[in-house]
Amino acid sequence: MPWENVKLNDGRSIPSVGWGSWKMGKGQQAVDSTIQALDAGFVHIDTAQAYLNQEEVGEALKRANFKRSDVFLTTKFSGRDGLSILDAANDSLRKVNLSVDYVDLYLVHAPSLVRPDILGGWRQMEALQARGIAKSIGVSNFEIKDLEALKGANIVPAVNQILLHPYVWERQKALVQYCQSHGIVVEAYSPLIPVTQQPGGPVDKPLADISKRTNASFDQILLAWARAKGAVVVTNSSKKSRLEGYISAGDLQLSDDDVAAIDAAARKQK
Numbered sequence: 083m084p085w086e087n088v089k090l091n092d093g094r095s096i097p098s099v100g101w102g103s104w105k106m107g108k109g110q111q112a113v114d115s116t117i118q119a120l121d122a123g124f125v126h127i128d129t130a131q132a133y134l135n136q137e138e139v140g141e142a143l144k145r146a147n148f149k150r151s152d153v154f155l156t157t158k159f160s161g162r163d164g165l166s167i168l169d170a171a172n173d174s175l176r177k178v179n180l181s182v183d184y185v186d187l188y189l190v191h192a193p194s195l196v197r198p199d200i201l202g203g204w205r206q207m208e209a210l211q212a213r214g215i216a217k218s219i220g221v222s223n224f225e226i227k228d229l230e231a232l233k234g235a236n237i238v239p240a241v242n243q244i245l246l247h248p249y250v251w252e253r254q255k256a257l258v259q260y261c262q263s264h265g266i267v268v269e270a271y272s273p274l275i276p277v278t279q280q281p282g283g284p285v286d287k288p289l290a291d292i293s294k295r296t297n298a299s300f301d302q303i304l305l306a307w308a309r310a311k312g313a314v315v316v317t318n319s320s321k322k323s324r325l326e327g328y329i330s331a332g333d334l335q336l337s338d339d340d341v342a343a344i345d346a347a348a349r350k351q352k
């Protein structure tokens with residue numbers, strides 16, 4: 083089963099695997115990395131004001147000669163340069179400079195950027211959607227209390243992009259369940275932390291067992307784990323072979339027992 087599209091609460095849909103431009107640097111290197119991700123099969127690109135490479139992402143999309151409607155582009159309001167949400171979104175559009183002037187998804191990068199008036203900030207996001215600048219709008223790093231602050235809004239966020247991997251499942255699962263029960267798609271960022279920043283931990287054992295049985299790499303199993311939790315995943319690499327591995331992880335489906343074994347092992351992490 084390849085990576086499918088997931089329906090959003092506004093009727094649009096989002097590809098369930100995305101490539102993010104965080105830490106991809108600037109200049110030619112960032113353009114080349116983005117083109118490489120597109121060549122590997124990613125059609126969902128995640129960037130942000132804070133990543134300082136929105137121009138490069140736009141340049142790559144132009145060079146790769148993609149039809150605008152065939153790529154799903156997310157960017158985020160990260161509170162840089164003292165710009166309002168509306169000005170920041172327009173600045174992002176100018177930077178990515180695509181032939182059709184919209185982003186597919188615009189996110190508030192973190193609740194701290196719109197506190198204390200979270201609802202007021204969200205109303206600016208609603209205005210962006212009404213103007214067609216963003217087809218869909220959502221949030222990132224919002225906790226349940228932040229989402230509750232949006233109760234009076236006209237539009238429910240389409241997405242909440244959050245940290246999600248096995249070692250944070252216990253602390254994030256109530257948030258994931260809240261989002262899913264309110265029609266908010268969860269996007270998992272940094273899904274590979276168990277191999278990148280916490281290798282040698284207790285989930286390595288079930289990952290090794292599943293890898294032996296399926297021939298999948300640890301990376302692929304972690305992406306499949308996040309998908310099994312109902313999340314869209316956003317990952318990254320500058321290595322083409324890894325990117326191709328992430329795309330082919332769309333064919334890996336974990337059993338309930340596999341997911342339970344990973345969750346049980348993750349609970350042993352100190």
Ligand SMILES: NC(=O)C1=CN([C@@H]2O[C@H](COP(=O)(O)OP(=O)(O)OC[C@H]3O[C@@H](n4cnc5c(N)ncnc54)[C@H](O)[C@@H]3O)[C@@H](O)[C@H]2O)C=CC1
Binds near residue numbers: 129
């Ligand atoms: N909304 C937010 O606050 C955040 C959003 N993001 C988004 O998510 C995207 C992905 O985030 P990451 O933390 O980079 O995700 P990730 O957990 O997928 O890590 C990707 C990194 O892991 C490395 N890697 C993959 N397999 C490895 C292995 N077997 N051994 C060692 N290293 C390996 C890759 O080369 C790459 O550098 C970002 O580019 C950004 O778009 C990321 C962090 C925060």
Ligand SMILES: O=CCc1c[nH]c2ccccc12
Binds near residue numbers: 191
């Ligand atoms: O998205 C990755 C981490 C990050 C970098 N800059 C900001 C600003 C606001 C929230 C998160 C981040």
